[in-house]
Amino acid sequence: MKLQTIACSTRPGRIGLSIAQWFHEFASTHGKFDCTLVDLADFGLPVFDEPKHPSLQQYTHDHTKRWSSCIAEADAFAFVLPEYNYFPPPSFVNAVDFLYREWNYKPCCFVSYGGVSGGLRAAQAAKQLVTTVKMMPMVEGVMIQMAGKRIDDSKVFQTDDHIDSSATAMLDELGKWATSLKTMR
Template identity: 65%
Template sequence: MSLKLQIIICSTRPGRVGPKIARWFHDVASELGYFETELVDLADFNLPVYDEPNHPRMQQYQHDHTKTWAATVAKADAYVFVTPEYNFGPPPALVNALNYLYNEWNYKPCGFVSYGGVSGGLRSAQSAKQLVTTLKMMPMVEGVMVQMPWELLDDAQHFAGAEVHKQSAKAMLEEMAKWADALKVMR
């Protein structure tokens, strides 16, 4: 059975560049073939600020949006979060989506494709790594950092990653495949 990777678009704001970067990463990941890949857009789930009455560890979800989100996340063996940087941290939509669930995230590796200004969203990814470890996820050291992504859009407004981005993606996905395979035993 092949490993399943979800590429999660973490910004939900209008005019975001995240879907363009995520589609590029999806193409790169699909080409490399370490995972069966799926694009997941947090905007499609329309999750309100956490509104479940029970702790997520209990998995006694009351709301349909939570049940749908939990079923989606549970299908994957690994995750890549395509995330911008908002005020030196991850976007609230990502933090909220992570906090909705617990068991569904456990013992799975995750990586980050961060983007933003001169820092390339690196501070966002570093901050999110602290959060995912409390969900018993294994964040990869390797990652993809995209500085000024709006300067890497082609005439059709598609993101065109540079060679350094492709090599970073390859290094991260190679490592993630090892961790995803090893962590399956723990689930």
């Protein structure tokens, strides 16, 4: 099973890429997935600009074709996202909206981060969105409170036993769903 860990924040100065790198390495050692780290910022997606509905897959722009090709390769997704005003970042919402069939019948999970709430409100809103493109969000999640304090001077995310055990439980469940949903595709 191919798992893509997607760093969803594209903001300059973001800490999300450090968290995504940690999760990608953690998932790689978990053993149930062939893992790839995807940085949403590398795709330079503008605000949705395709003239035809994504379900038709008649893409006219190179950025959409590249994004489509990337997402089509995966069997499961781990979205690493911050909370902006009780919601996921607009870059995440936009990236989901660009495609449709490429997401269908694939499970996803969330590594959320922020202040005291640890991005939980963003993850809950994101779960509603992904169901509309026929993804299955996991109940299990990884929530990182006060995330900025967990990044060291070398820009490396510092985890702990609670975060690691949450990540293990989430990946275990994601593996079950990825195997089951592959038969639907």
